[in-house]
Amino acid sequence: MHVTQKDIARKLGISITTVSRALAGYSDVAEETRQRVLQTAQEMGYSPHLLARRLQKQRTDTIGFIMPTLAPRFSDPFFSEFIAGVGNEAASHEYDLLVSTHPPESESEMKAYERAAKGGWVDGLIIVRTREKDERIRLLCQYKFPFVSFGRTNESLDFAYVDEDGETGIKLLTQHLIDLGHRRIGFIRPPKDMMAGHFRLQGFMKAMAENDLPVRPEWIVEGDMTQRGGEQSMAVLLDVQPGITAVIAGNDLMAIGAMHCAQQRGLEVGKDISVAGFDDIPLAAYVKPSLTTLRQPIYEIGRMTCRMLIDLINGRFSHPPQVLLVPQLIIRSSTAPPASD
Amino acid sequence: MHVTQKDIARKLGISITTVSRALAGYSDVAEETRQRVLQTAQEMGYSPHLLARRLQKQRTDTIGFIMPTLAPRFSDPFFSEFIAGVGNEAASHEYDLLVSTHPPESESEMKAYERAAKGGWVDGLIIVRTREKDERIRLLCQYKFPFVSFGRTNESLDFAYVDEDGETGIKLLTQHLIDLGHRRIGFIRPPKDMMAGHFRLQGFMKAMAENDLPVRPEWIVEGDMTQRGGEQSMAVLLDVQPGITAVIAGNDLMAIGAMHCAQQRGLEVGKDISVAGFDDIPLAAYVKPSLTTLRQPIYEIGRMTCRMLIDLINGRFSHPPQVLLVPQLIIRSSTAPPASD
DNA sequence: GAATCCATCCAAAACGTTTTGGATCCACTT
């Protein structure tokens, strides 16, 4: 099997302790001994057995990410980019990234969080898509288990998070549409219990209110964060009378689904109707018409979230840090002045 | 910290051994003792310390996936779906999934593979995007380290793989275009060293040859598997004289980029020029026009690859299994007869 | 009563590494 420190010690006629201390750079090992150990370790292909090391040090050096996988197809480019950010940051700190996949709000999801909270599996968790009364966050706070979430919650729990200011972002976007002349604007909100959707809807309502524009209940429809959900919600919105002239979707995938629905009905997006999203995934620039959206730096968010968690694990904060990022409005071809008043 | 078997033993006044054997269901523990142990374990919130268990059992119960992350943005929905498949399958066998992110063919990537091959980190690896003379596969074969790849290589190495039959698939797709009347067909190939690209190009060349159609070298351009790469390759192809009437891209993302490029030049996709891709990511159905492509069941491939690896780790094969899946042609609006002969 | 069998428990060793608390030897100082 694999080479152990015992093998190196035997070969050099020294103790396992000295091998260990030499490899770890302890100053009480002679430089000559140290070089012999390093060389032999390399020649023998020694690689530390992490399980043993981690058991002894009472750390797993592992970041856990429990990924909420939607059915029927979980095909969101957000997550590949987020994982890339998390993974690269973890690696630069010599942490491993463990990914566990579960349908959101499932029994198996909660079991995974419990497993983590009980300790010994991972050193900390990254949470995404925070919910109202998020059971996951409650559990982890109860156990005082280290975690950082990408997203806020609606309870007075004190925990570390990175979030985008969805309210400010959607206010910007709504104002953009209002400035283009739109007055009847639909909103495809994320699932009701998602906190991001709550803030985004709030931003929409505030912008409309600040411009003394009414919002009719039927202009607000719930989607499920996939293209399909966006398409279905758009079908509902396009049946509303009098017709809406613009739609904001809670994320880019839903916006792309909404555009597809409009186009299937013979409408020209960016002319007959305007559509906007949130995320600025790379695909947003490549669809036809290219999508107006709000940009959040997904990769950077992944890195930042992970770095914050590692600092938290290592006791580098006296108080949980909380960062709110302001999204950037990216205007493309999917939004234009309404075709008629 | 967390509850150990020692805590349970102390509370019940029995040995650690009996606690362990009771929890593991050994028949030489009295049923009454077993129930007491189980109940106490639950009441105390006991969760096995996996590091210790895995060290003793000499297994990590972990599947490793070293994900090739492209710059500047790694935003490929293929991978979120693939990971979902792998993750769910791993979980159903009580394996953890460790994800390590590295730019393809980087030094850090090779170090990660070496680390795995030396043992003690993960029990087996999943490889994707196999290359010509794939150093990763050579290394793992040399160490006889368990792995399953999604993709083949061009060397006579005997290893387990799941792959799609890209040659047959692209032959189907090329024939579809030829049947529509296309004679000058461009091909945006994946990076030269990617084996999938090799088979796909081969399928293209064979279909053209079987129909006695010439292939000019300038019709074959290399992209990098992203929208941007597709866009740039399409820009080259659209400058070729006499003009091509259709383009096959090595994957959906490049096809979407290619369509965008054509549209920027005022061409109508599915009329002035036909474009097709490979993958059938969900977005392919939602872009305008919806994309003709070849479907591979990404989630199922993830599951299958993982299951195969777990069986391999557990010694369930006398010979490495090799599975070739036939892609399914999905005709949508991006392909149509050429506008003019 | 002695031997045997069975149910049921447990001490010890093991996994590989790290850390603590020395032990030894040599050189220098008093």
Next chain:
DNA sequence: AAGTGGATCCAAAACGTTTTGGATGGATTC
């Protein structure tokens, strides 16, 4: 010569769990 300090090494314990190889006590059989 004795004491001290420093360089350099090492045995043992620890981490938490699993597994091996018993040990013990009671019931049954001869």
